[in-house]
Amino acid sequence: xxxxxxLAIGTAVVLLAxxxxxxxxxxxxxxxDNSGARGSLIxxxxxxxxxxxxxxxxxxxxxxTSGAQLLQLAxxxxxxxxFHYIQYGTVGGVNxxxxxxxxxMVPTGTDPACSGARPIVLYAHGTTTDKAYNIxxxxxxxxxxxxxxxxxxxxxxxxxxxxxxxNYAGYDISPLPYHPYLNGDQQSKDMIDSxxxxxxxxxxxxxxxDSGKLLVTGYSQGGYVALATQRALQxxxxxxxxxxxxxxPSAISLLLDYTTLGxxxxxxxxxxxxxxxxxxxxxxxxxxxxSDLYEAQYATGIDTLLPSTTPIATLFSTxxxxxxxxxxxxxxxxxASPAFAAFYGPNNLLRQSFLTASATDVVTNVCPxxxxxxxxxxLSSTTPLAxxxxxxxxxxxxxxxxxxxxxxxxxFFCGGAQDPTVNFTSTQATAGYFKARGLPAAALTVLDxxxxxxxxxxxxxAAKVGFAQSxxxxxxxxxxxxxxxxxHGTLVPPFCNAAARGFFQQxxxxxx
Amino acid sequence: xxxxxxxxxxxxxxxxxxxxxxQSSSPSFLSSLSSPTPSTPYTVRLGISHxxxxxxxxxxxxxxxxxxxxxxxxxxxxxxxxxFSVARAINDNLEVELAMGYPPTHDVxxxxxxxxxxxxxxxxxxxxxxxxxxxxxxxxxxxxxxPESRLRPFVGLGINYTNFDKxxxxxxxxxxxxxxxDIRLSDSxxxxxxxxxxxxxxxxxxxxxxxATARVKTHLVATTAGAAREIDIRFRPxxxxxxxxxxx
Numbered sequence: 001x002x003x004x005x006x007l008a009i010g011t012a013v014v015l016l017a018x019x020x021x022x023x024x025x026x027x028x029x030x031x032x033d034n035s036g037a038r039g040s041l042i043x044x045x046x047x048x049x050x051x052x053x054x055x056x057x058x059x060x061x062x063x064x065t066s067g068a069q070l071l072q073l074a075x076x077x078x079x080x081x082x083f084h085y086i087q088y089g090t091v092g093g094v095n096x097x098x099x100x101x102x103x104x105m106v107p108t109g110t111d112p113a114c115s116g117a118r119p120i121v122l123y124a125h126g127t128t129t130d131k132a133y134n135i136x137x138x139x140x141x142x143x144x145x146x147x148x149x150x151x152x153x154x155x156x157x158x159x160x161x162x163x164x165x166x167n168y169a170g171y172d173i174s175p176l177p178y179h180p181y182l183n184g185d186q187q188s189k190d191m192i193d194s195x196x197x198x199x200x201x202x203x204x205x206x207x208x209x210d211s212g213k214l215l216v217t218g219y220s221q222g223g224y225v226a227l228a229t230q231r232a233l234q235x236x237x238x239x240x241x242x243x244x245x246x247x248x249p250s251a252i253s254l255l256l257d258y259t260t261l262g263x264x265x266x267x268x269x270x271x272x273x274x275x276x277x278x279x280x281x282x283x284x285x286x287x288x289x290x291s292d293l294y295e296a297q298y299a300t301g302i303d304t305l306l307p308s309t310t311p312i313a314t315l316f317s318t319x320x321x322x323x324x325x326x327x328x329x330x331x332x333x334x335x336a337s338p339a340f341a342a343f344y345g346p347n348n349l350l351r352q353s354f355l356t357a358s359a360t361d362v363v364t365n366v367c368p369x370x371x372x373x374x375x376x377x378x379l380s381s382t383t384p385l386a387x388x389x390x391x392x393x394x395x396x397x398x399x400x401x402x403x404x405x406x407x408x409x410x411x412f413f414c415g416g417a418q419d420p421t422v423n424f425t426s427t428q429a430t431a432g433y434f435k436a437r438g439l440p441a442a443a444l445t446v447l448d449x450x451x452x453x454x455x456x457x458x459x460x461x462a463a464k465v466g467f468a469q470s471x472x473x474x475x476x477x478x479x480x481x482x483x484x485x486x487x488h489g490t491l492v493p494p495f496c497n498a499a500a501r502g503f504f505q506q507x508x509x510x511x512x
Numbered sequence: 513x514x515x516x517x518x519x520x521x522x523x524x525x526x527x528x529x530x531x532x533x534x535q536s537s538s539p540s541f542l543s544s545l546s547s548p549t550p551s552t553p554y555t556v557r558l559g560i561s562h563x564x565x566x567x568x569x570x571x572x573x574x575x576x577x578x579x580x581x582x583x584x585x586x587x588x589x590x591x592x593x594x595x596f597s598v599a600r601a602i603n604d605n606l607e608v609e610l611a612m613g614y615p616p617t618h619d620v621x622x623x624x625x626x627x628x629x630x631x632x633x634x635x636x637x638x639x640x641x642x643x644x645x646x647x648x649x650x651x652x653x654x655x656x657x658x659p660e661s662r663l664r665p666f667v668g669l670g671i672n673y674t675n676f677d678k679x680x681x682x683x684x685x686x687x688x689x690x691x692x693x694d695i696r697l698s699d700s701x702x703x704x705x706x707x708x709x710x711x712x713x714x715x716x717x718x719x720x721x722x723x724a725t726a727r728v729k730t731h732l733v734a735t736t737a738g739a740a741r742e743i744d745i746r747f748r749p750x751x752x753x754x755x756x757x758x759x760x
Contacts, residue, residue, distance in 0.1 A: 022644070022677030027685065028692030030737065043737035048690035049576045056631045085576055085690075087738060139578045173575075 036097045039196030040089035045204045050139050053080040054109055070154050073498045077158030079107035079114030085136040088197030090169055090190050093180035093281040100174040102166035103136035104198045105157035108207055113160035117211035121156045122195050123165040124218025124225035131307040134172045135165045155501050166194035179307055181274040183282050184400045187225045188232035215504045216243045219493050223248025231405045242507040244412040244500035251426040253397035254370040260358040261372045262336030264343040266420040268326045277303045279396035286392040293354045322347050333359055361391045374425050379432035403433040410443040412503040414496035417450040421488035447499055463499040553601035557720050559755025561595040561613055566748045574741035583625025591616040595753045604659045609651040617644040640685030644678035649704045664710045672704040672726035689736040702727030718757040
């Protein structure tokens, strides 16, 4: 047996030696950058999630009712789209190194509009509680990022725009244990880092190149982030061709003062925990204990609750968060009108003591741009944030409010005047401030989807009419409650996004 | 070129194996070769194997896939290769056999669910990877009949070790996976069995036919730009071998 053993080993060794090298051949070259530096592209070329020709994309959209509606709005794809998944180095809320992921959508095809030097759309997504949100994962329709990814792919990539869309630090593969929600400094850095990383991939991916035109847009939270990014790029002396903040909480201190004074936002029980966690990280003085803000039943763990891998409906149904009750039933101040009654009730999230402190501060340390209700003067103040709040939460809100710069490139605001989630006054106040500070009318467009078509030459007539039809259909099917529920997340986004594309195309055509 | 190398290797093996034997056995290996009847209980077999892996793979799981289930799976294709084994008789009916072969490189083809979109369907049935395996198997064979019988059926039970030592992602595989892809497969240990017939030509030469199988399981990880997709593969291979045996 000993001899056989020797023989066996001999055989194995000789046969192995005869066969040449083993190992893995990946069939291509890939650069891995684990430096963690801001804007580093970790895998280059980045993963291509899927590749659709223009026809395949059209067929795919036609395969669902919502897709067919989107197709009508966005137009038939001219270009195929390669969907790439990027991972990049960025920073957290206090400049701690981290990484994040996102999408890079590259137009393909033979149409002249789909190759060569193309403009880049840098897109910022809206609020999500889903930690697994991945806007690049359009093959998995159960991913919460898939529909937003399809929307911007159809609107932009399929029409010849390169699209860069980060998932943000704190989401998907990002190891950051929180999300720097509405931290204007961090969120703009995250956007710029995703753009820097994506630009590193473009020379490696054949077909298109960066034309140098940069269009920054986003919806809801993303509208805020888009405007913050325009501010940061402008401050750094980098090119921004135009920006389109949509349904943006850009006047965030105004929105929080309104919440305090009796007009909370639909979704407030989600927004406030995201904000308190983010701003506590950013400044450290929002609370000394979460129970300064939150009722005992929520205080423990609220600072790590969101974003979550648990669906938001489950967080509501299991009592981790109340669905609407932000303040107690007998809160002082109470609801500004019966329309806001739903935000006051049992099992409320925030303590009366926090509300009292906030309300006292709002009326004591008045921010000139935050008058409730708004006035012509408050909406045209050149110093909307000339106030010195005393509470940590209000200080953070004022510090992250975007009414503190003036764009030097065209800005397009869009929203709906009845928005129950992001009060349209935020848009009016931000645009009003820009105008008051001298942004020329030619560079400032505000579209209220609720406004009547102004005439035959109204460039946004189609968006207004389409929105009105969509809203009427929702009302007919589900009543007024359905309209309120669908307003911010479903009814407005397609029309504002489509209008933003029209605005961008106009700016580009004018040589912007 | 590779087969030539392998044959040379087999020759080298005979020499080195012989040298090892020469030390422990008497009379010497060389003198045994010139003897009309075998003086040692060793048989070497050289032949051809046809390997039908009969792979059953799970749907891929991992980031940025449809589903679950993803509908993305694979199939390992058949391959014919050079067979080589060394056996040592224990008594008139039992032998221990170490079976191996020139490591075959199998094509791996994409197996995609019809529910996947058209742009992915195009990859169905295409070769996405090539995988080389080393699968030495140690059998204990029992031969029926007498040593003098011309035709002896046999059965064998043994242990198989499979190592996938060389993996290559094809351009098609990279297009499906979304970029250059590193493929790794875990080693497998499992039971093996064979049945066959041995036809004795003379005291030294015989013709040997066998049908062998083994339990082979492996875990495949395909990593593309940091995204690791995983598939479990179970093989129930049917390996048909025809070889010439030489006893010395």
